[in-house]
Amino acid sequence: MIKILHTADIHLDSPLTSLALRDEQLRANIQSATRSAFVRIIDTALSEDVAALLISGDLYDGAQRSAKTAAFLTAQLERLQVAGIPVFYIKGNHDAENPITGEVTLPDNVHVFDGRGGKVQLADTDIWIHGVSFSGKHAPDSLLNKFAAPVSGAVNIAILHTSLGGAVGHDNYAPCSVAELAAMGFDYWALGHVHKRQVHSEAPWVVMPGIPQGRDIGEAGRKSATLLSIDEEEITVTEIPTSVVLFLSHAVDLSGAESDDDIRQKIRADLHEMTSELGRAERTILRLSLAGHTTRHWHVLRDRDVWFETVTQIAEETGRLWVEKLSFALEAPRVASDKSATEELGQLMAKIAAEDGFVAQAQAEVEEVLSQLPSACRTALLSDPAALATLTDELAKAGSEHLFASMKGASE
Structure with missing residues (x-):
């Protein structure tokens, strides 16, 4: 042989x-x-x-x-x-x-x-x-x-x-x-x-x-x-x-979590289980998403910055995991047929975000901010001609979603 x-x-x-x-x-x-x-x-x-x-x-x-x-x-x-x-x-x-x-x-x-x-x-x-x-x-x-x-x-x-x-x-x-x-x-x-x-x-x-x-x-x-x-x-x-560092995308299912303690417990259990499955000396950089249905839906979205820090600390407890990015893919709760003022405002924000005038102004403002960045950063963010429109759309959706979540989280 x-x-x-x-x-x-x-x-x-x-x-x-x-x-x-x-x-x-x-x-x-x-x-x-x-x-x-x-x-x-x-x-x-x-x-x-x-x-x-x-x-x-x-x-x-x-x-x-x-x-x-x-x-x-x-x-x-x-x-x-x-x-x-x-x-x-x-x-x-x-x-x-x-x-x-x-x-x-x-x-x-x-x-x-x-x-x-x-x-x-x-x-x-x-x-x-x-x-x-x-x-x-x-x-x-x-x-x-x-x-x-x-x-x-x-x-x-x-x-x-x-x-x-x-x-x-x-x-x-x-x-x-x-x-x-x-x-x-x-x-x-x-x-x-x-x-x-x-x-x-x-x-x-x-x-x-x-x-x-x-x-x-x-x-x-x-x-x-x-x-x-x-x-x-x-x-x-x-x-x-051969690899000593892994890059992975992973979702944690929060379905059934009724409190913030439940959410933290689910995240901790999931990440510790992932750690136990890693190979020799592997360190892992995660793009993590929180998914599923939880009654804390709006509160999590409202406090996304807090949850990013929480998830980051839980990951680092393992000594093997680091969170690069946290995204939210939570299922929105069903709404009653009689819409509240908050829900109507959410729909209105979504409608405005799709209007040509708003899109043009938003792109101009994003482009102005990007012009202040080093050229290498701009190149990374604007990798192709469609990147500016895509980035602006993502920022607009994230902003309106965060505002809507803040209102819903305060009212529930």
Whole structure:
């Protein structure tokens, strides 16, 4: 049995972006999460006694020069060198942007494929590793023509950084189809670039391992590397957990809660149960929502700031959970047919918020506030042409809902 570990898109020193990082303790603990995930990969390679480590591009994150990153990377790869484990690495688009990619002298056990492509036999085995790196920051065309034919009678593994047919949130690089990969005759395609893990095919294996450490709620859930076990010519794959910080969305059902004590008890029980299910040393950043039906509906919405602080403290009691954002998806109580003045006012506010004149004025005021923010913050909030309208609508709804809840909470 020969084992090989496959990873990609490590993005060393890529910052984790989260409002929860305002917590000083949390920020100190996870500022090096991408490094910690890479250490787990190296630890796994050693504990599983693998024959090789494959890195399918984007080992680095971007154009920032970092001597510390270079020293860290060299030290980790030397751990494999001491154990006699070779590393096969192709450069992706982010690697091509990074100055230290070409300046760091990697240990002798690391083979970096260039843009012309090539193949290397794995020690004394009948396994051949093929790879093609990006020659520059972009690869708008397919790189499949740079791969030599598989070696006859051997197990052939190909390493490629590609978006395949395209993926949301990822540039369309080195495009190709799963059918085209299958037709090439390789036994395993070790892909990289798309951050969501997916096994596209099992005959042959076409595996996108995903990013080993999520960086925000858009990369939620546990992340992993892929372990290949090769027995003669048969290959099986296993997911190996790598992430040290999780981003998760979670809802707490408050149905049946008749008092604030009941609500706190439900939240505490739910979050402590979640903590018990976490893996080793995992810290979790939550986007939490309060859902269900409770007689305290309006009071919770009225006092949402208080509840955010309450939920935050309950989460931090666990030592493993931090709340990034709290939203409210509570079911509104049924109203009697004879509407109260408060309910009529609520309907009126909703009607006004939808009027063109109000929308235009509200957008202008929101745009004025945004103009006072640093450009990076504005870019994050206004990611596309429709973002201003969406943000204004969300703020208007939140404001009218809060006012309505304040009136209802005071009257009940």
